[in-house]
Amino acid sequence: MLEGMNTNQAHRDYGLIIGLLAGTALGAGLMLWLAPRSGSELRERVSRTARALAETAAERQQQLSTKVSGVVDDLTRKGQDVRDEVADAVARGAHEVERVAVAARSDRASSAVKSAR
Numbered sequence: 001m002l003e004g005m006n007t008n009q010a011h012r013d014y015g016l017i018i019g020l021l022a023g024t025a026l027g028a029g030l031m032l033w034l035a036p037r038s039g040s041e042l043r044e045r046v047s048r049t050a051r052a053l054a055e056t057a058a059e060r061q062q063q064l065s066t067k068v069s070g071v072v073d074d075l076t077r078k079g080q081d082v083r084d085e086v087a088d089a090v091a092r093g094a095h096e097v098e099r100v101a102v103a104a105r106s107d108r109a110s111s112a113v114k115s116a117r
Helices: 002-034 039-116
Strands: none
Touching: none
16 A cells, blocks of 8 residues: 555656656746847847738738739629620610611601502
8 A cells, every 4th residue: 555655656756847847948948038139139030020021911912902903804894794785785776766766657658658649
């Protein structure tokens, strides 16, 4: 029974040591990462980050501009197609009205000639 307790105690001690070592390593890493930097180093880091953000923004703007241009071109083409279809329908309607008017005039003229006889 004492042997089982010693094994459990050893595991707990081992876990404590591992935890202390991991915490120490993590703390040292955070200290290095968060340590104050010189002014020139900080300005350089900020400049690099700003350039990277500007490049990303320019790329995204270009992608968006390309997409918008494509959509505008498609809508323009569809609008022109609709305009052409409407113009054709109006022209066909005008020709039909003219044909009916000429036929009606012709029928009236024929009726007038028949009446005159």
